[in-house]
Amino acid sequence: MHTLWQDIRYGMHTLLKSPGFTLVAVVALALGIGANTAIFSVVNAVLLRPLPYKNPERLVMMWQTNLRQGIGQDSVAAPNFLDWREQSQSFEHMAAYRGQSFNLTVGDKPEQLPGAVVSASFFQVLGVKAALGRIPQTEVDQPGGNLVAVLSHGLWQRHFGADPNLIGKPLTLNGESFTAVGIMPPGFKYPLDDTEVWALSKRMVPELPITIPGIDDPLTLRGATYLKVIARLKPGVSLTQAQAEMATVSHRLEQYEDNEGVGVKIIPLQEQLVGDSRLGLLVLLGVVGFVLAVACANVANLLLARAAVRQKEIAIRHALGASRWRLARQLLTESVLLSVIGGVLGLVLAWWGIDLLMASIPEEIPRVKEVSLDPYVLGFTFAVSVLTGLLFGLAPALGASKPDLNSALKEGARTSTESIRRNRVRSLLVVSEVALALVLLVGAGLMMQSFLRLSEVNPGFNPENLVTAEFWLPQFKYPEDGQQAAFYTKLLERVAQLPGVSSSAAISVLPLTGSDVSTSPQIEGRPEPDEGERSEVQLRSVSPSYFRTMGIPLLQGRDFTTRDDEDAPGVAVISEAGARRLFGSKDAAMGERLDYVGDTENPTWSEIVGVVGDVHESGLDQEAAAEVYVPYRQLPSAFMYVVTRSALDPTSLTNAIRREVQAIDKDQPILEARTMNERIAESIAARRFSMLLFAVFAGIALVLAVVGIYGVMSYSVARRTHEIGIRMALGAGRGGVLRLVVGQGMILAAVGISIGLTAAFALTRVMSSLFYGVSATDPVTFIGVAMLLTIAALLACYIPARRATKVDPMVALRYE
Numbered sequence: 001m002h003t004l005w006q007d008i009r010y011g012m013h014t015l016l017k018s019p020g021f022t023l024v025a026v027v028a029l030a031l032g033i034g035a036n037t038a039i040f041s042v043v044n045a046v047l048l049r050p051l052p053y054k055n056p057e058r059l060v061m062m063w064q065t066n067l068r069q070g071i072g073q074d075s076v077a078a079p080n081f082l083d084w085r086e087q088s089q090s091f092e093h094m095a096a097y098r099g100q101s102f103n104l105t106v107g108d109k110p111e112q113l114p115g116a117v118v119s120a121s122f123f124q125v126l127g128v129k130a131a132l133g134r135i136p137q138t139e140v141d142q143p144g145g146n147l148v149a150v151l152s153h154g155l156w157q158r159h160f161g162a163d164p165n166l167i168g169k170p171l172t173l174n175g176e177s178f179t180a181v182g183i184m185p186p187g188f189k190y191p192l193d194d195t196e197v198w199a200l201s202k203r204m205v206p207e208l209p210i211t212i213p214g215i216d217d218p219l220t221l222r223g224a225t226y227l228k229v230i231a232r233l234k235p236g237v238s239l240t241q242a243q244a245e246m247a248t249v250s251h252r253l254e255q256y257e258d259n260e261g262v263g264v265k266i267i268p269l270q271e272q273l274v275g276d277s278r279l280g281l282l283v284l285l286g287v288v289g290f291v292l293a294v295a296c297a298n299v300a301n302l303l304l305a306r307a308a309v310r311q312k313e314i315a316i317r318h319a320l321g322a323s324r325w326r327l328a329r330q331l332l333t334e335s336v337l338l339s340v341i342g343g344v345l346g347l348v349l350a351w352w353g354i355d356l357l358m359a360s361i362p363e364e365i366p367r368v369k370e371v372s373l374d375p376y377v378l379g380f381t382f383a384v385s386v387l388t389g390l391l392f393g394l395a396p397a398l399g400a401s402k403p404d405l406n407s408a409l410k411e412g413a414r415t416s417t418e419s420i421r422r423n424r425v426r427s428l429l430v431v432s433e434v435a436l437a438l439v440l441l442v443g444a445g446l447m448m449q450s451f452l453r454l455s456e457v458n459p460g461f462n463p464e465n466l467v468t469a470e471f472w473l474p475q476f477k478y479p480e481d482g483q484q485a486a487f488y489t490k491l492l493e494r495v496a497q498l499p500g501v502s503s504s505a506a507i508s509v510l511p512l513t514g515s516d517v518s519t520s521p522q523i524e525g526r527p528e529p530d531e532g533e534r535s536e537v538q539l540r541s542v543s544p545s546y547f548r549t550m551g552i553p554l555l556q557g558r559d560f561t562t563r564d565d566e567d568a569p570g571v572a573v574i575s576e577a578g579a580r581r582l583f584g585s586k587d588a589a590m591g592e593r594l595d596y597v598g599d600t601e602n603p604t605w606s607e608i609v610g611v612v613g614d615v616h617e618s619g620l621d622q623e624a625a626a627e628v629y630v631p632y633r634q635l636p637s638a639f640m641y642v643v644t645r646s647a648l649d650p651t652s653l654t655n656a657i658r659r660e661v662q663a664i665d666k667d668q669p670i671l672e673a674r675t676m677n678e679r680i681a682e683s684i685a686a687r688r689f690s691m692l693l694f695a696v697f698a699g700i701a702l703v704l705a706v707v708g709i710y711g712v713m714s715y716s717v718a719r720r721t722h723e724i725g726i727r728m729a730l731g732a733g734r735g736g737v738l739r740l741v742v743g744q745g746m747i748l749a750a751v752g753i754s755i756g757l758t759a760a761f762a763l764t765r766v767m768s769s770l771f772y773g774v775s776a777t778d779p780v781t782f783i784g785v786a787m788l789l790t791i792a793a794l795l796a797c798y799i800p801a802r803r804a805t806k807v808d809p810m811v812a813l814r815y816e
Contacts, residue, residue, distance in 0.1 A: 004333070011334040021306060022338070025299045028707075029342025029388065031700055032295030034349030035288040037373075037381045039693075041354055042361070043281050044377055045370040051270055052187065054127025055232075059269035060239065062094075062229040062246070068261035075225040080253060084229070084264070087249045090242035094231040095122040101472040102197045104159070105172040105667045112472065112671040113155065115197030122198070123150075125232045126190060130182035132156075133167040136200050149178040150198040153186040173197065174474030175667065191228065193369060222258035230269065242266055273366045280690055281365075283767055287443065287697050290436045292388065294701045297429040297436075298708045300392040303335065304426050305715045335393020336386055343385030347373070350381070360692065362685035423716075427748055430712050434752025435759060437698070437705035438789050442760040444698035445781040446771055447691040453773035454684055459511065460615035460624060462551030463676035466643060467650050468510060469657055470671040473638040477667075481636035482566070487664065488632065488640055492543060494660040500648040505546035506632060509538070510641040511617050512683045521628065522603055523582065524593040537578050537626040538617060539596055541635040547573075547612055549645050556590055557610030564631040570606030571631065572596065577614045578626035586611045596628055596635075606630060619683050621772045643676070650675050690770060702792060705752075709796040713745045717804045724804055734805040741804050745797030746790075753786050 015022045050056045062084070064074045076084075076096065085094040097118040104111050123135045136148050149171060160166050170177045178199065189195050233242055246264035253259045351373060361368050471488075478484045488506050495504040509515045519539045522528065544560045546552075555576060564571050572594065574582070579589035589611055595603035614624030632640070646653050654673040661668055681688075717724070724737060761777055768776040 008333060008337065010330065011337045014334060015337065018306070021302060024707075025302055025338050026342045026345060028295045028298050028704060029339055029385075030345035030349055031704070032288075032292035033339075033343045033346030033381065033384055033388065034353060035291050035346075035697060035700070036285075036384055037346055037350035037377060038353040038357060039281075039284050039288045040380050041350065041371050041373060041377045042357065042365075042368070043285050044374070044380070045372070046277060046281060046365060046367050047274060049367075049370065049376070051273070056270065057268075058092075058233040058235070059125070060231050060233060060242070061267045061269050061272040062231055063265045063267070064225060065263040065265045066261045067263070073265060076227045076229045077222045077225050077258070078227060079222050079256075080259065080262070081227055081229055083253055084246070084249060087252070088242075088245060090234060090237045090245050091231040092234050093121045093125045094229065095119045095125045096227040096229050097122055097191060098227055099192070100199065101671055102173045102199070103175070103472070103474050103667060103669055104197075105175075110667045110669040111159075112669040113196040114192060114194045115199065116191055116195055117199050120200055122200075122230075125230050127232070128184070128188060131185040132164060133180070133182035135182050147176060147178045148181045148200050149173060150182040150184060150200070151180060152184055152189065152196045155196040156183045172667075173199070175477035176474070193363075193366075222256050222262075231266075239266060239268065275366065277365045280686065280770060283770065284690065284693055287440060287694060290440050291697050291701050291704075292384070294433050294436050294704045294708075296388055296392040297433045298704050298711070299338065301426050301429050301708055301712055303331075303393060304429075305711070332390065332393050336389030339385045339389030339392075340382075343381055343388075346385075347378075347381055360689055362689050363682075364686060426712050426715075430708055430748045431752040431755065433705040433708045434749050434789065434793065435756035437701040438753055438756030438785060439760045439763060440694070440698035440701045441785045441789065442756075442782060443764060443767065444691075444694040445785050446764060446767075446774055446776065446778060447687075447694045449774045449778065449781060450771040451684070451687050451691045454620050454687060457616065457620040459620060459680060460552060460613055461511065461676075463680055465647055466550070466645050466676035467653050467657075467673065468676055468679065469642045469644070469654065469673045470510075471640050471642065471661075471668070472671055473668070475638060477665075478638060484638050485566075485633050485636040487668075488543065488642070490664055491642065491660060494663070495642065495644055495657055498646070498653070498656050498660070500653075501644055501646045503545050503549040504642065504644040505549040506543040506640045506642050507546055508541040508632070508635075508637040508640055509617075510643070510679075511615050512619065512679050513641075514618070516618070519596050519628070521582070521594040521596045524595075524603075524605055535581050535626075537581065537628050539635075540627055540629045541632045541637050541640075542629050543632050546629075546643070549643050552615060553613040555586060555611045555613060557608075559610060560629075560631045565633040568634075570604060570634055571609045572606040573610040573612055573629040574608050575612055575614050575625070575627040575629075577624050578628055579608075579611055581626040594628070596630060606634075620680070621684075621687075687770075687772070702789070705789075706792050706796045709745055709749065709793050710799065712748075713741060713797050713800040714803075716744065717741060717800045737805050738801045741801035742794070742797045745801075746793060749790065749793035749797075753789055756789075757782060757786060 051059065053059060062076065064076050064080065065072055066074065078096070081094075081096045085091075088094070095118065097116045100115050100117045102113045102115045104113050120136060123129075129135065130150065131153060133150075135150060151166075156162060156166065166180050167182070169180055171180050172178075184198075233239070243264075243266050246266060250259075250262060250264045254262065354371060354373070358368070358371060361371075473484055473487060478487060492504050492506060495501060509517055517539050518536050520536050542560065544562055544564070547554055547559055557573070560571065560573065574589050576586050579586040582594070583589045583592060589608050591608065593605040593607050595605055597604065612629070615627065616622060617625035617627070642657070644653065644657065648656075650673075654670070657673070658670055661670060727737065727740075760782065764776040774781070
């Protein structure tokens, strides 16, 4: 330890004697380590950190499947959930839930809160307890049980001032009286990051308290899938064992008509929550790893150059008795010191960078609010710093610790076998830097092209000057279809009369919101298709003027009118993609009749009276959906989006809409109000985030690679001053010297570019799922990046070459 401390002190003294070298090396390492720390903090929070529940490795998500219909993952029907729970032996607890918005009325200011309706064992499955009060279990399973609610810690503080006496008091949710029975601990938000209320009771529907719109008796309909199911495996039971048992249970339940072909899929809960984020985050982690590798190569080159300058010092120490291991350890200590200092600065950069990441990271990435510099991230940074120091310091230390005493101690020595070996190592490092930088630049170029092409996609409607407001009418207050339709009719009439509003309409599922309501319609005059051959379309309930308000073109026929109410014959409008799917072409759809419920025994026919343009419902990167639109008076919905086209400022328009809502129902809040442009931006936010990070890190790698080329060429010119002087004294012109130096550097760049193109050709294929509208081997991107890097390398070589042409032969020869 005494010797180690001696090495550290001497290393610090040596680094302080060369402040320029130390600063450049520390900054390069800080950029690489800081980028890795920032991205790893996200990867740690999303992918690696265990879920904050008891024994999270035993938590699973359970889905229905129907491979005959091409359904690999579907929600669960209530009777199937009850049978799963009763007939399975692999689980300690099993619970069901579904998303539900709640209108909370406190005083005269209503607020719509995201929440969930959960079965009594929901909290037992997760293994969580209330921070205040209690969590109901068996008592709410009894018919006639009270309506009770558990609140989030944030809601308790925000709305009720953290009043401990709230427990046992009534709350008005969706117009009904609930009893507040528990407050959850801070940070508990499952199933969504913004969940505020969990409702429990069996008063209306066993296991789930709120009735399901359009479903009279959910417990008898195995075809009505609307539940999410979570479960906790028993100790010692593996996922494979549970899956095998549930396969037996689902096979047994195929005796029911709607369960033919229905299976069960079990997924670990953490894997389910991560979803599609895994690949993107791992790619970003790989990208910052490349940046760190470029930084390491850069610093290794600096250390090699510095070792050449210190050749005489090292030779003298070796001549005085220092062993090779002792010298190597001293040099490695200096490298690790450099890296640790860079790591400390990188940690500061990461702390700042995480704030930037959190400001731009898409909300769809799970658990992003848990990102922090926790002990695991700090340990990662320390480990990376030490390993980095060893990585870039090993080759210079081993080379410098075995000096050629005969040549090193000569005053005029210029070359040696060792210096030739070092030059080769430096050249190899430059080639590696260029190759790594090119791979990152190609990836960034493909991501940019992909994002630009995605941004240019026509969504199928005009998003300009379009404001959307989301509503959910409480079932208790608006139980009848006519009441729901009347509310939206009155609201649309009032909003349409606001100053500056050109049109207003409503739809049950707004494009780009991630919602999905599909159906397999029955077409009049056609035989019922076989199982697995049904044509599925998206079902939308809309008000008159919806297509005009959204700017969706009417291709044939007519729009809905106010006469298309519940007493009028059924009508429908179909999208062009829907017409092609169901009838072969848009021309063949007009006048056809279909039953969008798909009831083969008692069909209710709706005549197709119009064909409209296609809309990208699920995302700009997804194909346009096949859709069937029906009048909202013929298919009422408690949940609707109101869309308003106006040149007014969105904030003032939203406030005006809120006032009209309050005039109709003082207890009805707006769930969410946003412009359509904001929704489009959110739908491509993940791609924008990946593209920006890729571009930033690729830019850093490019700068480091150019600096590396410049440093090697500058060092080469300085070491070859005598040679260049002799060449010029013998008649070599400035142009010849310029070509000599530039040519040497460009050969290294060319080799690096060739290796980088080969590597990029292979690696970008792994990222193909992240691209849109561009091939993973797009030749334009590959050629453009290669040209960019060639120009950058040429500039990096030109400056030292210009300096070489200004060498005075007399000065160079006199120096020798």
